[in-house]
Amino acid sequence: HSNRVMWFQDLFPPNVCPINAKANTFYGIMFDAGSTGTRIHIYTFVQKSPENLPELEGEIFESVKPGLSAYADQPEKGAETVKRLLDMAIDAVPPHLWKKTPVVLKATAGLRLLSEEKAQALLLEVKEVFEESPFLVPENSVSIMDGSYEGILAWITVNFLTGQLSGQNQHTVGTLDLGGASTQITFLPRFEETLKESPGDFLTSFEMFNSTYKLYTHSYLGFGLKAARLATLGALNMEAADGQMFRSSCLPKQLEAEWHFGGVKYRYGGNKEGETGFKPCYLEVLKVVKGKLHQPDEIRGSSFYAFSYYYDRAVDTNLIDYEQGGVLEVRDFERKAKEVCDNMERYNSASPFLCMDLTYITALLKEGFGFRDNTLLQSRPRSFIFPCAADTHKGRVDAIHKTFLIHKNFKGKYQQEKKNKKKQPLQG
Ligand SMILES: Nc1ccn([C@@H]2O[C@H](COP(=O)(O)OP(=O)(O)O)[C@@H](O)[C@H]2O)c(=O)n1
Numbered sequence: 001h002s003n004r005v006m007w008f009q010d011l012f013p014p015n016v017c018p019i020n021a022k023a024n025t026f027y028g029i030m031f032d033a034g035s036t037g038t039r040i041h042i043y044t045f046v047q048k049s050p051e052n053l054p055e056l057e058g059e060i061f062e063s064v065k066p067g068l069s070a071y072a073d074q075p076e077k078g079a080e081t082v083k084r085l086l087d088m089a090i091d092a093v094p095p096h097l098w099k100k101t102p103v104v105l106k107a108t109a110g111l112r113l114l115s116e117e118k119a120q121a122l123l124l125e126v127k128e129v130f131e132e133s134p135f136l137v138p139e140n141s142v143s144i145m146d147g148s149y150e151g152i153l154a155w156i157t158v159n160f161l162t163g164q165l166s167g168q169n170q171h172t173v174g175t176l177d178l179g180g181a182s183t184q185i186t187f188l189p190r191f192e193e194t195l196k197e198s199p200g201d202f203l204t205s206f207e208m209f210n211s212t213y214k215l216y217t218h219s220y221l222g223f224g225l226k227a228a229r230l231a232t233l234g235a236l237n238m239e240a241a242d243g244q245m246f247r248s249s250c251l252p253k254q255l256e257a258e259w260h261f262g263g264v265k266y267r268y269g270g271n272k273e274g275e276t277g278f279k280p281c282y283l284e285v286l287k288v289v290k291g292k293l294h295q296p297d298e299i300r301g302s303s304f305y306a307f308s309y310y311y312d313r314a315v316d317t318n319l320i321d322y323e324q325g326g327v328l329e330v331r332d333f334e335r336k337a338k339e340v341c342d343n344m345e346r347y348n349s350a351s352p353f354l355c356m357d358l359t360y361i362t363a364l365l366k367e368g369f370g371f372r373d374n375t376l377l378q379s380r381p382r383s384f385i386f387p388c389a390a391d392t393h394k395g396r397v398d399a400i401h402k403t404f405l406i407h408k409n410f411k412g413k414y415q416q417e418k419k420n421k422k423k424q425p426l427q428g
């Protein structure tokens with residue numbers, strides 16, 4: 001693939017990727033507190049001249065598991081995981097810039113699922129860690145991110161970085177993010193009908209680069225991959241699972257195991273005597289999604305950019321390449337689900353949940369959102385869009401995509417590059 005010149009290589013020339021401090025360098029620290037893990041992004045920006053906007057020069061990334069919500073009952077321990085990540089920033093940012101470097105944490109679905117009380121306790125402890133650090137702590141620096149904002153940021157990132165938000169012919173692509181606890185769908189409606197038929201809170205307008213965008217976006221809480229496992233097992237929203245055994249036809253017959261999620265321990269297993277395989281599993285999973293999601297007509301035919309667990313499971317089952325990603329159809333997930341579920345014993349080296357996960361993805365796409373079998377999904381590794389991303393982060397499309405700050409910062413550079421470079425959108 002080395003002969004494929006990507007337009008963004010000029011945005012992020014490899015030789016400027018490493019972080020090296022210069023006089024006009026400044027930093028920003030962003031935490032993505034997801035339901036399955038906490039991640040730190042330490043960004044370096046460089047202002048080359050006073051009239052130019054600063055440019056992103058590099059990123060340091062690190063992550064820990066589990067996510068903050070696993071510490072629902074030990075908020076101090078949760079905050080400690082944040083502190084350990086923040087210590088990396090102490091090493092990465094030169095001391096004279098500490099006081100000018102903002103630190104922000106945005107929590108997503110894991111904390112949304114907790115009680116207000118437990119979520120606030122965690123956020124408070126994190127805030128304390130920030131305040132004890134030498135960094136700049138802006139107001140409201142530690143908060144739960146709104147679900148529609150989460151969807152919009154992903155959409156902007158993908159479409160901006162693929163060059164769709166500048167110039168005339170804007171062919172934006174919708175985004176599908178499948179997290180651990182929630183899932184987002186975001187697209188730019190082309191038909192008046194969609195705007196009329198959608199619930200009011202599914203539509204959000206915002207302005208960027210002198211255009212107004214009215215997006216369809218929604219975050220479904222409890223429909224992330226891990227939450228869906230619990231829902232399928234009938235164990236979602238159980239404060240204490242009391243050692244109860246949850247069984248499913250989506251799991252290997254003989255399996256009996258334990259699983260921790262959101263600070264709760266669950267026992268789960270296969271249908272020892274009963275049925276297993278794709279058919280009964282699909283029926284089980286169907287109960288979780290059927291009639292629960294809004295189905296905008298116009299998405300049936302359009303293609304989407306799918307990442308997070310869509311990407312992970314597609315890679316796990318060799319539907320796409322880890323480095324390159326690829327294009328697949330909704331029915332590819334179904335084909336794989338059948339293959340895995342109907343040969344469960346053969347797949348026992350992988351996660352015992354592989355059958356359930358693939359079946360859920362199939363049901364979510366088809367019965368949940370109403371996609372057609374042949375709807376195209378692009379699933380790309382994060383490194384495809386962010387070639388400078390740290391190696392540890394390869395294969396991940398960033399789900400929180402670092403706030404408007406960065407998009408604003410890219411603007412000047414991007415327009416400059418476009419003049420003498422043909423952009424190459426993501427394609428098969
Ligand atoms: N920077 C990141 C962070 C997470 N992810 C993916 O997001 C999924 C986990 O979701 P999450 O822990 O953020 O859960 P939510 O809080 O979004 O529901 C995994 O598939 C991760 O690989 C990503 O692609 N890029």
Ligand SMILES: [Ca+2]
Nearest residue numbers: 034108179399
């Ligand atoms: Ca996420």
